[in-house]
Amino acid sequence: MRLSRYFMPTLKETPSEAQIVSHRLMLRAGMIRQQAAGIYSWLPLGYRVLRRIEAIVHEEQEKAGHIPMLMPTLQPADLWRESGRYDDYGEEMLRITDRHKRDLLYGPTNEEMITDIFRTHVGSYKDLPLTLYHIQWKFRDEIRPRFGVMRGREFYMKDGYNFDVDQENAFHAYNRHMVSYLRTYERMGLKALPMRAASGPIGGDNTHEFLVLADTGESEVFYDSAILDLKFGDRAVDFDDKAACQSIVNEWTAPYARTDETHDPALFDAIPEERRKTSRGIEVGQIFYFGTKYSEAMGATVVTADGTRVPVHMGSHGIGVSRLLGAIIEASHDDKGIIWPEGVTPYHAGLVNLKQGDSAADAACEGIYAALAKRGLTALYDDRDERAGAKFASMDLIGLPWRITVGPRGLKNGVVELTSRRTGESEEMPPEAAVDRLAQIYAGV
Numbered sequence: 001m002r003l004s005r006y007f008m009p010t011l012k013e014t015p016s017e018a019q020i021v022s023h024r025l026m027l028r029a030g031m032i033r034q035q036a037a038g039i040y041s042w043l044p045l046g047y048r049v050l051r052r053i054e055a056i057v058h059e060e061q062e063k064a065g066h067i068p069m070l071m072p073t074l075q076p077a078d079l080w081r082e083s084g085r086y087d088d089y090g091e092e093m094l095r096i097t098d099r100h101k102r103d104l105l106y107g108p109t110n111e112e113m114i115t116d117i118f119r120t121h122v123g124s125y126k127d128l129p130l131t132l133y134h135i136q137w138k139f140r141d142e143i144r145p146r147f148g149v150m151r152g153r154e155f156y157m158k159d160g161y162n163f164d165v166d167q168e169n170a171f172h173a174y175n176r177h178m179v180s181y182l183r184t185y186e187r188m189g190l191k192a193l194p195m196r197a198a199s200g201p202i203g204g205d206n207t208h209e210f211l212v213l214a215d216t217g218e219s220e221v222f223y224d225s226a227i228l229d230l231k232f233g234d235r236a237v238d239f240d241d242k243a244a245c246q247s248i249v250n251e252w253t254a255p256y257a258r259t260d261e262t263h264d265p266a267l268f269d270a271i272p273e274e275r276r277k278t279s280r281g282i283e284v285g286q287i288f289y290f291g292t293k294y295s296e297a298m299g300a301t302v303v304t305a306d307g308t309r310v311p312v313h314m315g316s317h318g319i320g321v322s323r324l325l326g327a328i329i330e331a332s333h334d335d336k337g338i339i340w341p342e343g344v345t346p347y348h349a350g351l352v353n354l355k356q357g358d359s360a361a362d363a364a365c366e367g368i369y370a371a372l373a374k375r376g377l378t379a380l381y382d383d384r385d386e387r388a389g390a391k392f393a394s395m396d397l398i399g400l401p402w403r404i405t406v407g408p409r410g411l412k413n414g415v416v417e418l419t420s421r422r423t424g425e426s427e428e429m430p431p432e433a434a435v436d437r438l439a440q441i442y443a444g445v
């Protein structure tokens with residue numbers, strides 16, 4: 001993409017309504033625009049990151065054997081009357097009446113709808129295990145939408161639902177989700193720690209939240225610092241292997257890590273004092289096992305091998321896709337702007353032409369741009385007729401992890417500059433070497 005033809009309305013001034021750094025930076029980088037309280041347009045740069053995050057979620061879910069689909073945003077109220085949640089959900093549910101006076105709602109989550117789909121089409125244990133998921137907009141009429149996309153009213157969420165014949169298999173589905181989430185967040189450059197949590201309106205006792213440590217997080221968390229040393233890496237996982245998944249879950253749930261709702265001071269105090277940590281955290285996901293809560297209420301049953309009919313065991317598993325943009329920025333920025341992890345960056349590299357109109361510089365930039373594209377790498381090419389300082393400032397603000405700087409002086413010696421946004425370190429090298437280096441860096445992402 002050439003910046004001269006792009007739409008990236010960056011702001012010089014810090015918007016006064018934004019209280020936290022991720023919200024300020026998303027507005028300043030021209031990623032989002034608020035349309036109403038907690039409701040945002042995703043401008044091109046923000047939309048690119050949203051799509052990258054979404055793609056990682058899809059890839060990791062499909063690796064775990066979970067099946068993508070898409071349910072609508074609007075749901076009939078009758079389904080929610082069956083589970084009893086139409087009344088229980090309260091003011092957070094946006095209720096709508098259509099022209100025929102039928103009650104609808106903008107879905108805050110999809111347990112009822114997926115259970116309805118299941119009961120209509122599945123009747124035998126032979127069709128299990130089954131895990132279906134979608135990534136769709138949700139609406140919760142939050143009393144205090146704030147912090148930009150972190151607590152929106154309309155937000156984008158991955159929600160998956162497992163259907164299993166018994167508790168043992170449903171626990172395996174729970175473990176599969178925990179394992180796939182660990183890898184999902186790591187690919188986004190995040191440390192998201194699974195913590196024992198409380199269940200809220202979804203119901204159920206077995207639940208973990210995934211929290212990113214950040215001062216601006218809304219949850220209070222207590223943990224053993226030993227959990228910070230764990231790394232998932234790119235180990236191969238056989239998601240059908242129950243024992244293998246369980247052992248990964250054991251590894252991550254062994255160190256104490258709980259939110260304030262489930263915090264147990266006696267257990268916490270048993271940890272060596274230097275490892276006892278209290279902090280704030282941003283909830284970027286949650287997994288639940290809730291057994292037969294919805295299947296019993298809504299008649300979702302299967303016939304087992306011995307011919308009896310039993311309600312299916314279910315769980316639901318969410319990732320806050322749009323919230324993740326805010327969480328990643330909270331975890332990765334400096335005073336100049338955002339620092340995208342390679343896994344989610346909107347463009348792989350920024351290309352800065354120090355002297356637009358200089359024939360050597362222009363030709364070198366075009367060559368690098370094309371060479372990157374050939375390697376499957378995207379560049380945001382700042383081809384505007386602007387001062388170098390202004391170009392560097394916008395690149396730093398939008399936070400592409402790598403920048404190639406091209407100027408007539410370097411080109412006389414056959415070199416361009418490759419700069420890391422994270423460390424600020426620059427290295428001179430021939431243009432082809434810079435392209436090779438980037439291809440190497442991104443090969444491992």
Ligand SMILES: Nc1ncnc2c1ncn2[C@@H]1O[C@H](COP(=O)(O)OP(=O)(O)OP(=O)(O)O)[C@@H](O)[C@H]1O
Nearest residue numbers: 149150151152155157283284285286318319320323
């Ligand atoms: N208002 C919101 N804006 C953006 N993301 C949200 C919002 N509410 C929930 N999410 C994201 O969706 C994920 C799954 O939804 P879940 O039902 O667990 O939310 P929740 O526990 O009610 O969230 P919270 O406690 O933050 O209100 C959450 O882990 C979070 O990342």
Ligand SMILES: [Mg+2]
Nearest residue numbers: 209283285286
């Ligand atoms: Mg939650």
